Amino acid sequence: MTQLQGIAASSGIAIAKVYRLEAPDLSYSKTDVEQPEQEVKRLHDALEISKQELEKIKEHTKASLGDEHAEIFSAHLLVLSDPELIKPIEDKIKTDNVNAEAALDETANMFIDMFKGMDNEYMRERAADIQDVTKRVMAHLLNVTFPDPALINEEVVIVADDLTPSDTAQLNKQYVKGFTTDIGGRTSHSAIMARSLEIPAVVGTKEVTSQADKDVMIIVDGIDGDVIINPSSDEITKYEQKQQEFEKKKQEWAKLKDEATVTSEGEHVELAANIGTPEDVEGVLNNGGEGVGLYRTEFLYMGKNQLPTEEEQYDAYSSVLKQMGDKPVVVRTLDIGGDKELDYLDLPKEMNPFLGYRAIRLCLERDDIFRVQLRALLRASVHGNLKIMFPMIATLEEFREAKAILEEEKQKLIEEGQDVAESFEIGMMVEIPATAVIARQFAKEVDFFSIGTNDLIQYTMAADRMNEQVSYLYQPYNPAILNLVNNVIEAAHAEGKWAGMCGEMAGDEIAIPILLGLGLDEFSMSATSILPARTQIKDLSKKELASFKDEILSMGTSEEVVQFVKEKTNQS
Numbered sequence: 291m292t293q294l295q296g297i298a299a300s301s302g303i304a305i306a307k308v309y310r311l312e313a314p315d316l317s318y319s320k321t322d323v324e325q326p327e328q329e330v331k332r333l334h335d336a337l338e339i340s341k342q343e344l345e346k347i348k349e350h351t352k353a354s355l356g357d358e359h360a361e362i363f364s365a366h367l368l369v370l371s372d373p374e375l376i377k378p379i380e381d382k383i384k385t386d387n388v389n390a391e392a393a394l395d396e397t398a399n400m401f402i403d404m405f406k407g408m409d410n411e412y413m414r415e416r417a418a419d420i421q422d423v424t425k426r427v428m429a430h431l432l433n434v435t436f437p438d439p440a441l442i443n444e445e446v447v448i449v450a451d452d453l454t455p456s457d458t459a460q461l462n463k464q465y466v467k468g469f470t471t472d473i474g475g476r477t478s479h480s481a482i483m484a485r486s487l488e489i490p491a492v493v494g495t496k497e498v499t500s501q502a503d504k505d506v507m508i509i510v511d512g513i514d515g516d517v518i519i520n521p522s523s524d525e526i527t528k529y530e531q532k533q534q535e536f537e538k539k540k541q542e543w544a545k546l547k548d549e550a551t552v553t554s555e556g557e558h559v560e561l562a563a564n565i566g567t568p569e570d571v572e573g574v575l576n577n578g579g580e581g582v583g584l585y586r587t588e589f590l591y592m593g594k595n596q597l598p599t600e601e602e603q604y605d606a607y608s609s610v611l612k613q614m615g616d617k618p619v620v621v622r623t624l625d626i627g628g629d630k631e632l633d634y635l636d637l638p639k640e641m642n643p644f645l646g647y648r649a650i651r652l653c654l655e656r657d658d659i660f661r662v663q664l665r666a667l668l669r670a671s672v673h674g675n676l677k678i679m680f681p682m683i684a685t686l687e688e689f690r691e692a693k694a695i696l697e698e699e700k701q702k703l704i705e706e707g708q709d710v711a712e713s714f715e716i717g718m719m720v721e722i723p724a725t726a727v728i729a730r731q732f733a734k735e736v737d738f739f740s741i742g743t744n745d746l747i748q749y750t751m752a753a754d755r756m757n758e759q760v761s762y763l764y765q766p767y768n769p770a771i772l773n774l775v776n777n778v779i780e781a782a783h784a785e786g787k788w789a790g791m792c793g794e795m796a797g798d799e800i801a802i803p804i805l806l807g808l809g810l811d812e813f814s815m816s817a818t819s820i821l822p823a824r825t826q827i828k829d830l831s832k833k834e835l836a837s838f839k840d841e842i843l844s845m846g847t848s849e850e851v852v853q854f855v856k857e858k859t860n861q862s
Contacts, residue, residue: 295515300491300512301512333379348363395428402417438460498519619676664699680719689718717738719741751771765848766800
């Protein structure tokens with residue numbers, strides 16, 4: 291038995307066998323062949339197996355995520371049947387007398403380079419299709435397993451170095467009971483997706499991939515951050531009991547599902563959820579969410595080979611708004627960049643992408659992309675209680691420019707005879723320290739603020755939240771962070787506006803009492819955090835917590851803040 295300690299990223303206990311999700315080694319040797327026709331047959335066998343797999347993945351994706359997500363696999367199937375690609379590979383095998391692996395790799399790379407250099411955006415997008423598909427074919431030529439999370443059909447725990455957002459989006463929680471990774475933190479995208487999917491996760495173990503062999507039993511404790519590899523029967527029994535206790539606690543929380551979120555003196559605060567796709571709304575409603583505080587629209591753009599159309603976006607936004615009824619839905623416009631890349635946009639490589647060409651900066655320069663999204667949002671606005679917010683605003687000029695583009699598109703739609711909601715709130719994320727410092731000036735022009743603490747903390751502390759060497763500086767309770775948060779809330783209230791928070795801090799049991807005392811109006815978190823937060827808030831007095839505000843804001847360290855909050859709220 292081996293026990294590892296990581297970061298508890300998504301609550302719950304998972305007990306199942308290991309499924310290793312790893313990029314296959316596709317290295318090969320170029321060899322001369324005496325029977326090229328045999329190599330051509332090997333090529334066609336690999337193509338056929340790849341087609342069968344992609345058909346299965348397409349059907350699975352269609353059933354679980356809908357037609358839109360399945361379209362990527364239709365594009366891949368077309369590539370596998372395209373004589374313009376297949377014939378040159380066959381010709382290379384026959385003419386050069388080389389093995390199928392070399393012919394496939396050299397031909398595919400030629401096409402990929404050619405398409406990437408084209409002016410036509412549609413043709414550039416084909417490069418990503420060819421790259422993805424030929425990797426799969428190469429894996430079959432080499433007789434190497436190609437991992438497909440969407441095809442898992444037995445109970446497993448995923449073990450990986452890390453999971454990309456598109457990997458995580460493919461997970462079927464009926465079979466994937468949990469996952470654990472070498473790297474990552476509570477705010478990494480895989481962790482956030484795990485909470486959306488409501489599957490237990492432990493990240494940042496550093497060595498689980500080197501310790502956990504395929505098919506051995508593994509326990510992932512997403513409550514305390516422990517991972518037990520090859521557990522004894524006694525350990526399994528112990529964790530099955532812990533699993534049952536957690537399920538009982540969830541049943542207790544569920545009793546508050548239809549209750550309003552009120553403090554001990556009866557004052558209401560709003561508990562909303564962060565989502566990535568329309569499918570996540572079910573979890574919001576099942577967990578008693580009073581709204582959507584953050585709809586991350588970038589997931590519409592990821593895991594595809596081309597930009598989503600206006601119609602695809604309209605369908606997604608409308609679906610969320612209709613499902614939520616009259617409850618508020620705060621939609622964040624496209625936030626791509628940093629660690630969220632789109633291969634088909636061919637964005638420049640940057641030394642420091644988190645501080646670079648991303649989010650609103652990209653949208654204002656590529657307003658062709660931005661305007662399509664805004665049109666889709668405006669058209670969908672008639673279906674519910676929409677609020678639009680812009681990410682990573684650093685200057686008033688950026689906010690004004692984004693708002694002006696929104697107004698232009700609104701007028702165009704009205705002139706076209708399209709229905710648009712008469713009014714809706716327009717706000718912004720506060721995730722850059724400069725914005726938090728002059729929040730009073732911004733508050734005069736926005737309808738609301740939503741504080742994105744995941745980035746605000748890393749920017750304020752100058753510490754990359756994905757870098758384990760400086761992870762000790764990721765301090766949500768640091769007085770510097772709390773003073774910035776307080777500044778934003780006070781600025782909003784001074785102008786009669788509301789302030790919310792959509793970073794992971796909003797659902798943190800130490801942070802909740804502090805934020806209540808600072809006067810935060812809306813807490814948006816992973817859906818699974820809502821009921822535990824509601825349970826906690828009903829026993830807290832906002833008035834009493836507010837009386838500690840000045841004392842907390844004048845403290846010197848995170849440790850002092852944590853100790854003080856625990857004493858005042860009787861947390862162990």
